[in-house]
Structures are given as structure tokens and as C-alpha cells.
Amino acid sequence: MKNTEISKNQPRKIQKVGVIGGGQLAWMMADAAKKLGVDLIIQTPHKDDPAVSIAKDIILAEIDDGKATTKLANSCDVITFENEFINIYELSSLVKNNVIFRPSLSVLKPLLDKYEQLCYLQNLGLPVPNFWEWGKEIESLSFPLVLKARRHGYDGQGTFIVKDIESLKSQGNSEFLIQEFIPFEREVAVIAARGVTGEVKVYPLVETQQENQVCRRVFVLDENLELVKEIEAIAQTLLNSLEVVGVFGIEMFITKDKKVLINEIAPRTHNSGHYTLDASETSQFEQHLRAVCGLPLGSTALKTRGAVMVNLLGYEFGENYYLTKRQKLETIPNSSVWWYGKTESRPGRKLGHVTVLLDGENFETMRREGEAIANQIENIWYS
Template structure:
């Protein structure tokens, strides 16, 4: 692999969406160049990056070109061709995280198998690959409704299906590839939590504040930091994350989504990358998740994850059916809110439900209840300008 001629260390990113865009901005802050591999010159990250490999993200030849221009490669999402990329790794290309660390995390079914192997708590599950409806009838502790999940590509509610009865189950079995789907017991939880963690090349692990996420129609609506949970829950979440990254010898940033309720703390999903739930770290923490990913890849010092305010709220801005001038008017109104930090991704298409941007605001209340009320006031103000749907 050739190093590029840039004076600064140069990182390649497979992907050109908003996560790559925020990585590129963090790179500029840290003096690290970034080149993206993406299929459109209009993708969000392109205007902030130092270079572009115009290629589909699954095109190994494109990634080979990216490797020739950069010192190491990282990823915007986990939907990668491990087998194809391994040929590049064997030839000397450096990936962060390593492909061996990503491999168990690239789909939800292999995640479930990993959690079971490590005795990390998660929802009970059954693979559909060797499943028969009679099996479920014999499982006394399995009752409807159930959650069916696709092991590949599911996000923001995609790739999931609520199974209310045996009729729904038969329909599912007829419509999907059973090797790529599994069933989970329905979890009645009180809170959805998320933790982002980083591990550097020297093995040091740093955890960002545990946050609470609030979903609407299975899409993240808003995020509150820090989460209002007792200390043992925070400690357990941190211990799970630390154990996981150490077991995998994982380097870089990783996110874990949890369910928390009567069944305790359960791992819902793992994302081997930067994550929507920690976008607020850009303003709310001493260093952001994006700075961590860049610093780790570039072998630079990794800074603290501590909150610099008592709390923070992040609100997602989703696409809607409307005209372009309405979008601009809404953005101008958001900019007028005192203390709000607007992040606009400059995506080509305003598609309903698509994440087009987010806003973050720091919270000043030290008291937990007052801080939550402060967050709800901010949320209502933002949603009065930019509704969820």
C-alpha cells in the first residue's frame, strides 16, 4: 500500500453519507486529511473531504484505489464485503477496525451468536434457518407478539416485522430467506439506551456518556444525555462495552443499543462505527465520537469523553413531503433558536423519513427532573418548526 503525498496523515472512508461528512469535519479540526469512496459526487461527505474515489462502496477495486491514496481505511457502516476486503488486508492494507473484529458484527444474527458466546445479556432468539412452527409451540415461554428481524441491512425500522400470531409467522416464512432472518422474544422495556465506546491502538478504552434514545415509528426522534438511570446500570453498560471491544481486539468507535426494564439491561444491537445517538458529543463532550475515530486511525492522542455541560439534547431532522422553500424557511427558524447547533447534511433528496440533519443544544439544569423538563421544552420548540413526520 502506498502512502499519499499529502503532508498530513490521510484516512480513507468507505462511504459518503453524513457520518463520513462529520468524520471529514473532525479530520479538518485535527489536521488529518480524509478521502471518501462513494458513488455520487453529490453525497454529503464529498464537499468536506480532501479527495474522492468515485465508486460504489461495495466495489473492491474502488477500495483498492482508496488504499493507494491513503494510510488506512475505515468505514461509514458495517455492510461490507469482508471476504473481498480480506484480499486487500492480506496485501498490506490497514483497516480500522480490523476486519476480524468487524466480522462478527456485520449482521444481527452473527451479533446474537457472539453475545451468546460471551454470555452478554440480550433478548432470547431463534434462527429461522432450521425453524419449524412446531418448534415454537413446544417453547412454553415463547408467546406472541414476537419480533422478526433481518440479519442484514436493517436500520430505522427497516428489516423488522411484528409477528402477532401463527398466521403472521407463516407469511414471514413464505416471504423471506430463512437463513437471513431470526425471531426474538418481545421485550417490554422502560427505556432505550445507547453507549458509544472507543478503543485506541494501545488498548485503552473510553466510554462516552450513556444516553437515552426516544423512537417514533422505529426511527430515532431525539436523544437525551446523560441517561436518567441508576449508577449500577451505567456501570454494567460500560462493562459490557469494554468486555466486547477487548474480546474482539476492536479498534475505533463502536455503539451498543440497549433495552432496559424488568428484564434488566439487554443488548439490542451493536454498530461497529460512529452512531446517531452520539452526534451530540460534537458540542456536548470534550471530544466527539468523530474525533475519536480520526485520532485513533491517525495515531494521535485521544481526548476525554466527559460532558462539558450538565446535559444535552439532540433532535433528528427527517425528510417530509414538501417544497424546497419550506425546508429553507424551517432551517432559518431553527438557526434563530438561542444556543441551538444546526447540522445540515446537504443530501440530494428530501425523502420522507430520511435523516437530513440534526440539532443539538446543551442543557444547563443540574437536577435530573429539571433537566428533562428543559430538554422537553427544547424538543417542543424544535418540533413546532420541524415536525417528526
Template sequence: MTTLRTPGPTLGVVGGGQLGRMLAEAASPLGVEVVVLDPTPDCPAAPVARDQIVADFDDEAGIRELAARADVLTFEIELADQDVLERISEDTGTPVHPKPSTLRTIHDKLVQKRELEDAGVPVPPFREVEDADDIRAAIDDYGAPVMLKARTGGYDGRGNVPVESKAEADEALESVAGPAMVESFVDFEREVSVIAVKGDDEVATFPLGENVHVDEILRETIVPARSSDAAAERAYDVARDVLEVMDGRGVYGIELFETPDEEILLNEIAPRPHNSGHWTIEGAANSQFEQHARAVLGWPLGSTDLRSPTVLTNLLGDVDEEQRAELGDIDRLLETPGANLHWYGKRQVRPLRKMGHVTVSAEDEDADVEDLLETARKLEDAVTFRN
């Protein structure tokens, strides 16, 4: 085994949003420097990264500069161009993790679902949509409602449109404005996620998280999930099967549906640290961000053990229109034992934009997550955005 040393290598990250910021924060204590590429000057990751290259996510010259300054490339946003990354990796010898081939699979939700179904991963019934008649046919076969999804470009619920009846099919397809697919609507007991890590020759999973979405946007994550042991084990099995399909090292956010009879179905995959894994910063022995840095560099993975039950709530923009971002009334949050504030450093707040998150961790492993959730909600409600 190669002897590892600190100060260590430089990690080049395509994307400099909040995920890049938290990745740089986690890499620094390991002696790993981070350089990010992002089109927004002074992006959220800039204050904590070694440097920022200001360029678009598909800017080949910018990514070549990033590769020249890095020992390994990774990405924190799926808008990274897989073809450019693959070409630059081949030309320069700088490895990319996860692999561009995985990013290519993830980019198109229809391709993603087909590959996973072929591998035996349980997924909801789905089909390609070429016109509104395909949506109406899906309603005939699956029942109403169905979920119409943009095949590319959607995130945080954008591009996902529930279709309640055949009469809504034309308008729904027009709103997606691009290639689409349709899925049967899953009558789930809860939404859960596994944050899984694929290392050089090892795989690790964090404890199962339970997610609460409103309008397709993640609002809360509860760990451990309020699932049975059997359902949790099934979720871990599905996550490990997913990793068999994915190519390349790193953290994968694997979103799942748990049905009332404890069946587990795959929803979507993010080949990067995920919002539903932010709780790991305080709640796990090693955060998902440290694990991602370790994994993409080919270093041994750390422990994914739960430190104590933890609840996360997102701080979303509660404004009517875009304005300068300023967070107020945080005194109570800072005074509460076990509570932690994470501010993402975004300059502007918009309606429902993710501006930060709050975690509340228990003092012992026997704490009631319901109590933690109530505390987290009260703290989140007290925080305000103001001019």
C-alpha cells in the first residue's frame, strides 16, 4: 500500500456551490487543497477553497486549467460536461471520479432508469414520452396520477410535474419543455435515502435517512429513519446494487421510496454528496464530504457510524422576490445545545432557494427523533431573511 502523507494532493472540483464549500471545509484538515471551477465570481466555495477558476461548467479551457492544477478531478454538480471531462482526463492523465461514464448515465433519467432496471435494481414502472398521448397511455396503464419528469436538467424538484388526469397531459408536457419520461406514482410510506461511498476496494453506507419533501424540495432529514430494521436492510441492499452499476469512486446520494409493505424502490441517484447527507457533518463519525475526498483520492474510507440521532432542516428563502441575502434572528439557534448552523454564503436569496441548513443532534443515542424534529422546526421557523 502506498504511504500517504500530509500535506496531500490537490482536488479539482467542477462546481463551487454549497457542496464545494463543505467539501473544501472537510478536505482542509486532511491536508488536501481544493481548487474549484464555477461561473459565479466569488462563489460560495471561494472563501474556503485554495482558489477559484471562473468558468462555465462545460468550459474546456477552464477545466483543462483545473486539471493542470489538480491531482484528481471531481464534480459537485451534474451540469459538469461528461464529454469534456472524459477528453481532458484522457489527454492529461488526470483521473476523474466518479467516472464521466457515470455522469453520462445520470444526466438522462430515462437512460439511468433503463440501466438500473436491466441490472435488477427495483424501480417504479416508467416509459419514454414522445408526445402527450404517451402520458395518457401511462395513465391508462398505471392509473392517475403519474409523475412526468424532464429527462435532463432537473434538480430540487424542478422538471418534475405530477399529472392528475389525461386532460392535463398537454399542458404538463409543455411545462417540461424538452425530452421527458413518465413514471407511475408511488404510494410510499416514507422517502428515504442511503448516502453510499465507493472507495478503491471498499464500500460503506451511512445510516438510513428519512426525508420530508414539500413541493419536491427537500425540507427535512431524520436519522435514523423511522423504518423497520428489515426495511433499512433492504434499502442498504438496493444501494449496494446501485453502486455496482456506477463507475468510479466517490459519494453517491441514493434516493428511495419505502412502500407501506416495506418494499424499496429506487427514485433517483446523485453521483456526489447530497443534501440528505448534510446531517453527517455533526451526526456521523466522518462526514459525507470527508468521505468523498478520501474516496476520489483513493484513500482509505473513514467510519460511517452514527454519533447520535440527528435531524436536519433546510433554510429556504422565505422571500417574495430576489434580494440581498442576510440571515437574522439566529440567537436562539446558536444558544440551543446540540444545534448547528451552516450558512452557504450565497449573495442573493430567492424564493425557496437553499441558503443553509440547521442540524440538531441528540446528547445520547436513545433520544427521541420526534423531539429533535420539533426542536429543529422551531429553530428554523425563528430564522428570518431580511433586508
């Protein structure tokens, strides 16, 4: 790969973007790539992964296969990430050969281990729950607590709520961190992007609703929440401190006494931003590619007053495309059904999502409408 870092005097158009990871997040980059005239080259382990169908070229290999990423680098102008299950040390040698990663490996390094991530956020002065590394002091902790895998946890996997010392000892070890249990009032998230020039754009704050540590619903509502400016400042501080190029998802708690605490950082596009495909001037996927390609960032404004997004989660083991249910969901007014094309269903697996645009007169009206539509979607899907 030639060095394609954009200079102030002579920017070079990036035409081929390598993506490590071939799941639905890479798949949802397809429309944006076509719009921007960019080819996507995907490194992914399975020929039936969602992004295989939209890629210009495929390198079939595990995500952390450094040799495969070397091959990927020789086929594209810049490399980005669909997930964080990479071997950062394997990739470090490629940087010495002028391979460009966006976000850079130096950005990812303090974030991939969730304990190190919390340490980094704390050192920046950003608000986080109390947390502990696995060690002798566990005997003195108060319960309940949250036990989290330091690496490779996602969609609720690797996260447990423990209520006593016996459960903590039986489930935990040095591969886990311990986090204070927050009896929050609301869970919220924000998508933020930063370009190569340092320009930062923050999307509207959303409320997320989880079940078994998996996101079920996302509400985008025209709410004048007092904490929005504080949350936007958190996003600005984080992205600027790291010198991010790309899109990040930031998950947060709002406590009962109206304090904001960061739960986790996702150094990539994020489930809480899927609504942007239908409800925003610029989707999070287009925004990410714009940042990666050195293009100006797009508008984060909503095209509608609000929206609700509901994940279609697997609830059984087997192979099923759920065509009849998807057809029923498509009859809901102002709905868009996104089906990821996965061939296998299992409980909790994200198979698709539905976004419905809202246009209520005020926050309370849209909230009621959004809850009713979310219930309607789930009644169809889980019946």
C-alpha cells in the first residue's frame, strides 16, 4: 500500500477501502460506498458473512490474521475496522510499511481492553463508574456488581451481574474486570465522528433499552434534555484527545441524580446509530467512510422529528429467513426493514432491524407513539 495520508496541498482520492470484519456493520456501508464511489475490500472468515455480498473483493481469513491483512493492505488505499477483535500487535509491523489504518492503531490501543479503556477515560477526567481489576480486594466489594470480559465481549456475551462473592469467584478471573452496578434512570448513547482535519460532528442523543445486556430498542426523540451539552462535550473531548479518524459509539448511563457516566466506548459504527440510515441527512456508515477517505463530514441533522429502531433478535436455533414476519413488518407505515442475510439464527443474535420514522407534535406524543410501534414490531417478530 502506498502512503495515501492526505496532505494539505495535494489531497489524493481514496478509491479502495479495506474493511477488517464482514458482519452487518460492514454490509451497511454498501450504499454509502456506492454513493462516494468507493470500493470495499473485506477481510472476513466466512463466505456467507453479510458483507461478502457487497464487497468488490474478499479475503477469506480470520479477523486477527496478520498475514491476510498484509494482503488486504496491498489491495487498498486505507484500512478500517468493522469490529475490534483484532490483534493489534500483528498489525503494528504494517504501520512501519506506511499502511494507513483509520482509526489508527494508537487510537485503538487504549480501548480494546475494557479495563484499560476505563483507565484511559478516568485519566482524561471523564465520568465513569467505579471499577476494579481482578484481585485480592474483591472480598471487600459491595454487591451487586457487574463482571465484564476485558476483551471480545459483545451483545451481552461476557457481561454478568453478580449478587454475591461466591458467584463472583466462580465466574470471574483475571480475564475480567469488575464494575460498579449502576441503578440508572436511563441508558443513552451518542454517535460521534471526527475527520482528518479535526472536524467533529455529533449525532442526536438516543435512548437505548437493553434486555440481557443486548440492545432491543433505540429511541430518537426531539427532547430538550439538559445533559445534551455535557454529553456532546464528552464526545468532543474523547475524539480530540485520541485524534480519532472515523465514527465512535459512546454508551452512557444517566443516574437518578442526573449524573452522566460512560459505560463503554465502541471504536466503530454502532448499533445505536442504525436509525441514521433512514432518519439522518448522513448515515453513520457514510460518515465513517467520509472520515476514512479524508472527505468533509456530512450533516448529522435529522430528516424527521424522531424515530424508533428495534433490533430483530434470534429467538431459536436453526436456519430461517422469517420472510412472512418481515413482510408484515414492512406494512407498518414509515418503516424500513433491514435484513442482514444471515443464514443461521440463535437466541440473541442480531438478524436485522426495523426503523420507523416519527412525526409527533412534541416529545410526549412521540414517546407514546414510539413505544406503541416498538411493541407492535416485537409482537409480530416474537409471536
